[in-house]
Amino acid sequence: MKPAPAKATNQKNSHDSANEVNSAKERQFILLGVLLQALHVFFGVTAFLGMFLNVTRLPSIQSSLWQDHCRWQITTFWVGALLYAITITIGFTQNVWWPFVLAAMWVGYRIISSAVAVATHTAIPHAMWPLTLNNSKVKSS
Numbered sequence: 001m002k003p004a005p006a007k008a009t010n011q012k013n014s015h016d017s018a019n020e021v022n023s024a025k026e027r028q029f030i031l032l033g034v035l036l037q038a039l040h041v042f043f044g045v046t047a048f049l050g051m052f053l054n055v056t057r058l059p060s061i062q063s064s065l066w067q068d069h070c071r072w073q074i075t076t077f078w079v080g081a082l083l084y085a086i087t088i089t090i091g092f093t094q095n096v097w098w099p100f101v102l103a104a105m106w107v108g109y110r111i112i113s114s115a116v117a118v119a120t121h122t123a124i125p126h127a128m129w130p131l132t133l134n135n136s137k138v139k140s141s
Contacts, residue, residue, distance in 0.1 A: 023063050027066060030070060033051075037051075076114070
């Protein structure tokens with residue numbers, strides 16, 4: 001009778017091991033997305049590559065932790081692109097560049113926050129990201 005529970009434990013361990021491998025792979029994709037977004041300062045096209053990577057990987061990511069990171073990066077790209085477009089237009093038409101600096105600081109904050117959270121395997125606190133796509137299911141009472 002004792003070998004049956006041991007077999008179930010072995011199955012559980014192999015299942016946990018597979019989940020850890022998937023989670024590590026998902027984390028690597030998230031880190032690649034963060035790196036590509038960070039490199040947009042030097043090569044603007046890398047932000048598009050990072051966003052494309054996140055959009056294509058989002059449906060296949062199974063961990064809600066990494067889904068949140070992926071959504072965070074997608075939101076950072078789109079809001080950052082909008083802010084850059086508006087502030088560059090203001091800069092060229094009004095010769096006022098401080099809004100662009102503020103937009104760049106916001107994007108930098110989002111990229112650094114994401115990198116720190118991914119490096120420490122922690123979730124991004126929902127209070128930090130009011131401008132995101134949140135598909136969380138609401139529990140009915």
